[in-house]
Amino acid sequence: xxxxxxxxxxxxxxxxxxxxxxxxxxxxxxxxxxxxxxxxxxxxxxxxxxxxxxxxxxxxxxxxxxxxxxxxxxxxxxxxxxxxxxxxxxxxxxxxxxxxxxxxxxxxxxxxxxxxxxxxxxxxxxxxxxxxxxxxxxxxxxxxxxxxxxxxxxxxx
Amino acid sequence: xxxxxxxxxxxxxxxxxxxxxxxxxxxxxxxxxxxxxxxxxxxxxxxxxxxxxxxxxxxxxxxxxxxxxxxxxxxxxxxxxxxxxxxxxxxxxxxxxxxxxxxxxxxxxxxxxxxxxxxxxxxxxxxxxxxxxxxxxxxxxxxxxxxxxxxxxxxxxxxxxxxxxxxxxxxxxxxxxxxxxxxxxxxxxxxxxxxxxxxxxxxxxxxxxxxxxxxxxxxxxxxxxxxxxxxxxxxxxxxxxxxxxxxxxxxxxxxxxxxxxxxxxxxxxxxxxxxxxxxxxxxxxxxxxxxxxxxxxxxxxxxxxxxxxxxxxxxxxxxxxxxxxxxxxxxxxxxxxxxxxxxxxxxxxxxxxxxxxxxxxxxxxxxxxxxxxxxxxxxxxxxxxxxxxxxxxxxxxxxxxxxxxxxxxxx
Numbered sequence: 001x002x003x004x005x006x007x008x009x010x011x012x013x014x015x016x017x018x019x020x021x022x023x024x025x026x027x028x029x030x031x032x033x034x035x036x037x038x039x040x041x042x043x044x045x046x047x048x049x050x051x052x053x054x055x056x057x058x059x060x061x062x063x064x065x066x067x068x069x070x071x072x073x074x075x076x077x078x079x080x081x082x083x084x085x086x087x088x089x090x091x092x093x094x095x096x097x098x099x100x101x102x103x104x105x106x107x108x109x110x111x112x113x114x115x116x117x118x119x120x121x122x123x124x125x126x127x128x129x130x131x132x133x134x135x136x137x138x139x140x141x142x143x144x145x146x147x148x149x150x151x152x153x154x155x156x157x
Numbered sequence: 158x159x160x161x162x163x164x165x166x167x168x169x170x171x172x173x174x175x176x177x178x179x180x181x182x183x184x185x186x187x188x189x190x191x192x193x194x195x196x197x198x199x200x201x202x203x204x205x206x207x208x209x210x211x212x213x214x215x216x217x218x219x220x221x222x223x224x225x226x227x228x229x230x231x232x233x234x235x236x237x238x239x240x241x242x243x244x245x246x247x248x249x250x251x252x253x254x255x256x257x258x259x260x261x262x263x264x265x266x267x268x269x270x271x272x273x274x275x276x277x278x279x280x281x282x283x284x285x286x287x288x289x290x291x292x293x294x295x296x297x298x299x300x301x302x303x304x305x306x307x308x309x310x311x312x313x314x315x316x317x318x319x320x321x322x323x324x325x326x327x328x329x330x331x332x333x334x335x336x337x338x339x340x341x342x343x344x345x346x347x348x349x350x351x352x353x354x355x356x357x358x359x360x361x362x363x364x365x366x367x368x369x370x371x372x373x374x375x376x377x378x379x380x381x382x383x384x385x386x387x388x389x390x391x392x393x394x395x396x397x398x399x400x401x402x403x404x405x406x407x408x409x410x411x412x413x414x415x416x417x418x419x420x421x422x423x424x425x426x427x428x429x430x431x432x433x434x435x436x437x438x439x440x441x442x443x444x445x446x447x448x449x450x451x452x453x454x455x456x457x458x459x460x461x462x463x464x465x466x467x468x469x470x471x472x473x474x475x476x477x478x479x480x481x482x483x484x485x486x487x488x489x490x491x492x493x494x495x496x497x498x499x500x501x502x503x504x505x506x507x508x509x510x511x512x513x514x515x516x517x518x519x520x521x522x523x524x525x526x527x528x529x530x531x532x533x534x535x536x537x538x539x540x541x542x543x544x545x546x547x548x549x550x551x552x553x554x555x556x557x558x559x560x561x562x563x564x565x566x567x568x
Contacts, residue, residue, distance in 0.1 A: 064213070139249075143401075147252045149256040
């Protein structure tokens with residue numbers, strides 16, 4: 001015949017097991033949630049960089065395929081630069097800052113770089129302060145025989 | 158005794174808690190590891206970079222062909238045209254290598270070298286069909302991304318074919334009409350060149366410039382040009398500059414046998430490979446494989462009877478686009494013999510051998526000694542492939558995209 005003391009001690013043992021299981025579940029849920037949250041935020045950041053990269057390559061592709069370099073930089077350097085700025089800005093969504101550098105590589109074989117020009121819409125310090133800045137580049141040979149190296153930097157605020 | 162059971166029960170609880178904690182930590186570490194692996198496999202713009210470079214190389218090639226054809230028009234020398242065109246290509250390669258030096262970019266492109274070259278030029282304006290052509294093949298590595306072994310092939314062809322002409326001598330000055338077709342290709346299919354203006358067309362009667370009075374587009378790349386000429390001659394030279402790319406191409410009404418090309422004739426089972434002047438070159442591209450056994454394979458191609466006496470230069474140049482259907486180890490040599498059959502006699506003019514080192518354009522030089530091939534002769538090209546490891550499986554490419562040719566008289 002079980003004494004009252006035995007019953008109380010048996011209940012105590014079950015309660016300890018129950019407590020341990022609950023504690024483990026709580027720990028497990030806490031760790032799982034934390035790791036999920038960390039992973040999700042990294043994923044968002046990585047996705048943003050990929051999107052900016054693709055956007056940047058699309059813009060460069062549009063610039064070189066449309067012949068806009070010939071119509072702006074090669075035709076009329078004074079007005080062409082501001083026109084090119086408008087074209088690039090029109091290809092980008094709102095809230096994206098850009099900096100486009102065009103190097104002329106039509107120099108000699110040993111010293112191909114013979115000048116550059118810079119176009120951008122970013123306020124001072126935006127690229128330095130931004131967490132996500134991407135830089136893409138491409139080559140472009142114009143119909144006049146000039147070889148250009150285009151570098152486009154983008155950031156989102 | 159009771160105290161002992163209680164203590165064992167307590168240890169079990171601790172062990173269970175430790176196991177659960179271990180599982181939890183393992184799970185967290187696994188998730189963390191997956192996250193790190195994903196970060197290592199992060200986005201690398203290899204595709205965009207490679208496509209951007211190959212796309213611009215097409216533009217570079219177009220510009221190089223424009224430079225080369227202008228130089229050829231000025232000097233009449235294919236060698237000088239090649240030097241001018243290749244100079245521009247090398248400038249592009251150099252600029253690209255410097256611009257992408259931070260990525261460890263390598264471009265392997267041999268303009269000159271023993272045997273085959275990666276750049277092939279054909280500028281043949283000597284008959285009623287004219288061609289301005291450049292072909293390149295280069296390999297590309299990007300060390301920063303571990304991307305190696307990309308091979309790109311690019312070409313640009315401008316094709317001009319005089320289809321019909323006539324001179325009205327009843328007027329003074331004499332008026333003439335000439336119809337021509339202007340096509341271009343970057344890949345497989347040809348497309349018409351549109352937007353030609355009278356200033357893009359030059360007509361010469363012998364060497365005298367004619368006055369172009371009218372240019373009409375008839376569709377399908379065919380144009381009709383009307384012009385006035387002071388002198389009357391059967392030799393009309395047409396020079397066209399393409400409106401977009403400024404590439405020159407020319408053809409003349411005096412058909413010559415300055416060069417012959419490998420081409421298919423007939424269809425189905427009756428199809429055979431022949432040597433033809435450029436005006437008879439068919440639009441179908443293909444390849445021929447020398448056949449044989451024990452490491453020696455032979456292909457012999459004949460021409461139709463020549464329609465005029467052919468005055469040879471001091472050197473006959475056989476340019477063949479060669480590749481290999483399956484890569485095999487060992488040394489493979491390709492020997493080209495050229496001759497002609499006149500009456501019952503066959504005359505072999507000479508031969509040249511090159512070692513096969515991969516898919517390239519190969520040039521074989523055969524000394525001809527300024528001889529002459531009489532009218533109604535049949536030209537013979539014999540290609541022999543020898544391999545020390547059995548079959549070589551060499552293919553000779555031909556057709557408009559890979560115009561394997563024999564230059565009988567170097568301009």
